[in-house]
Amino acid sequence: MNKISHSIIIKARPEVIWETIIDPIKYVKWTYVFTEGSYFEGGWNEGDSIHFLVETEEDKLEGMAAEIAEIRYPEFISIRQIGYVSDGLVDTTSDSVKEWAPAYENYTLNLIDEHHTKFTVDVETQDEYTEMFDDVWPKALELLKDISEATQDKPMKITIKTTIPKPLEAVWKCFTIDDHITKWNFASDEWHCPKAVNNLKEGDIFDYIMASKDGKASFHFQGKYTKIVPHKQISYVLDDKREVDIYFNEKNGEVEVEETFEAESTHSYIEQRQGWQAILDNFGNYVKENL
Incomplete structure (x- = not known):
């Protein structure tokens, strides 16, 4: 497993960025660079099960099965990836899953001053996906920044x-x-x-x-x-x-x-x-x- 990390400075408070991360409508907007049409099902409270999904052209659900490992509002979210979702079925026990699971995706929000926050993502990933995530995560963070900053001056x-x-x-x-x-x-x-x-x-x-x-x-x-x-x-x-x-x-x-x-x-x-x-x-x- 490899570990990658990316950060960005966002002109918004952590509470605003937090909502951009977990809000189901905003989530679709900032994560589409990974897979267009991706969304989540589940909760964002500690211990909650959560699935990150996309519906294929054949109307099948594919994606990742995870759980919220740790929450400290509005400073930290730890997502524990535990398996795959294939054709709507969750796999957490196959040999292919055991090769990498669990893997963690962590979000850290550090308030710099009254109007700026440093957002950092730390991801554990398999070797074959490292280059892809290193390319895509900066693009996702730019979208997260744009959405959060646009929200900052409007009613949440x-x-x-x-x-x-x-x-x-x-x-x-x-x-x-x-x-x-x-x-x-x-x-x-x-x-x-x-x-x-x-x-x-x-x-x-x-x-x-x-x-x-x-x-x-x-x-x-x-x-x-x-x-x-x-x-x-x-x-x-x-x-x-x-x-x-x-x-x-x-x-x-x-x-x-x-x-x-x-x-x-x-x-x-x-x-x-x-x-x-x-x-x-x-x-x-x-x-x-x-x-």
């Missing part, structure tokens, strides 16, 4: 997803009807949604009450709808003017729900991503268990 947009093995009509119904919303619209068991008023029409409003079960905290999650395409898209603007877009994509008997929201400035990006993702995952579990 964060994208989250979940996939639900249920019909689109059922998913849409659970996402939009008041009685269903109160059953899933909270991030943890300590919270609930005692009331939801949802007027699903362009120009109309929604108002969800979010409350802790101990009665010590509550707030209204409110907004106005700007675009509704039945069974395809919901867009709205929150009371604080932040914009949210939600897309429903049906494929092979499953529905992918994708939400993109503008971040606020009170909580860290990682806290907001985790909170919104927890609610979306709660929604997915509710649909799977009840319909």
